[in-house]
Amino acid sequence: MQEETTAGADTYTVGSIVVPANSYTGTLTIEGVDNNLTTEPKALVVQVSKSADLVGAGNLTISIFQVCPVDETLFTGMYLIEQVSTFLAGSTLSHNTVVELKRDGLARSFETFNFPNFCSTTNTFVFNLVCNEIVVPFQFNNCNCGDGVDYFGPAEVNAIYSLDNDEVFEVVFSDDTKLNCGIPGQTVYRFTKQ
Numbered sequence: 001m002q003e004e005t006t007a008g009a010d011t012y013t014v015g016s017i018v019v020p021a022n023s024y025t026g027t028l029t030i031e032g033v034d035n036n037l038t039t040e041p042k043a044l045v046v047q048v049s050k051s052a053d054l055v056g057a058g059n060l061t062i063s064i065f066q067v068c069p070v071d072e073t074l075f076t077g078m079y080l081i082e083q084v085s086t087f088l089a090g091s092t093l094s095h096n097t098v099v100e101l102k103r104d105g106l107a108r109s110f111e112t113f114n115f116p117n118f119c120s121t122t123n124t125f126v127f128n129l130v131c132n133e134i135v136v137p138f139q140f141n142n143c144n145c146g147d148g149v150d151y152f153g154p155a156e157v158n159a160i161y162s163l164d165n166d167e168v169f170e171v172v173f174s175d176d177t178k179l180n181c182g183i184p185g186q187t188v189y190r191f192t193k194q
Contacts, residue, residue, distance in 0.1 A: 014046060030062060067106065068131040074166045075129060076103050078194040081112070084170070085188040090117035092175055092187045093125060098194055106130065119143030125152070127171050133158040136173035146180030153177040156186055167193045 019026035030044065046060045080098050083091045092115060099110040109126045113119065123142045128135045135158055141151030155172035162169075168190065175185045 068129075070106055070129045070163065072103055074163065075108050075161070075169070076101050079110075079191040080194055081110075082190045082192075083187065084190050085186065088175060088182075088185055088187075090115060093189060101191075114141045114143040127173075129161060132160050132162075134161055134169070134171050136171065138177065144176075144180050146178065148180075150177055151175075151180065159188075 013031045015029040015031075017026040017028045028046075030046075044062045046062065048058060048060055078098055078100055080096070081094060083093065083095045087095075093112040094116060097112075099112060101108045101110050106129045107126055108129065109124050111122045112125050113121075114123050119142065121142055123140065126137060126139055128137060136152060136154055138150040138153040141148045144151050153174045155174055157172065159170045159172045171189045171191065173187055175187045176182060177184055
């Protein structure tokens with residue numbers, strides 16, 4: 001049985017959970033109707049009722065947001081990366097080096113040094129392609145003055161991308177979001193396909 005609910009201007013269809021024979025798990029399908037969805041996640045809370053046969057009853061929070069498909073071959077491969085914003089005690093990531101961008105859905109990642117003037121181990125850096133914007137999620141820095149958690153994060157103003165051209169683009173992110181080492185800055189890297 002399916003139930004349709006409306007929250008504000010958004011409509012969601014929540015299907016039933018079917019647990020196959022000899023299994024302990026099932027799949028719940030939720031379809032959102034795009035009534036002005038944005039890239040900002042909206043919370044949908046589904047209440048799972050308790051029963052004698054069900055383990056894990058309670059509220060389930062699901063984030064629903066707009067997703068724009070990107071061809072899996074775009075924004076992948078070898079790129080020269082260059083820091084084009086002001087250096088903060090040297091470059092933030094590897095500067096003037098070639099990295100390999102790898103795809104995981106709408107995310108792209110690459111191995112880089114964090115503050116190579118101070119540390120000699122690499123870390124994985126991630127950015128997401130979200131409906132024409134390049135969004136850097138909060139992520140770890142393995143070379144910092146504090147614990148490194150959420151050191152890098154979303155930009156004050158995200159860079160944009162075009163599906164027509166992945167030859168040159170920029171990634172903008174916030175540096176030192178928790179004031180571990182000083183004042184947060186906006187760092188910009190240019191990516192040029194090799």
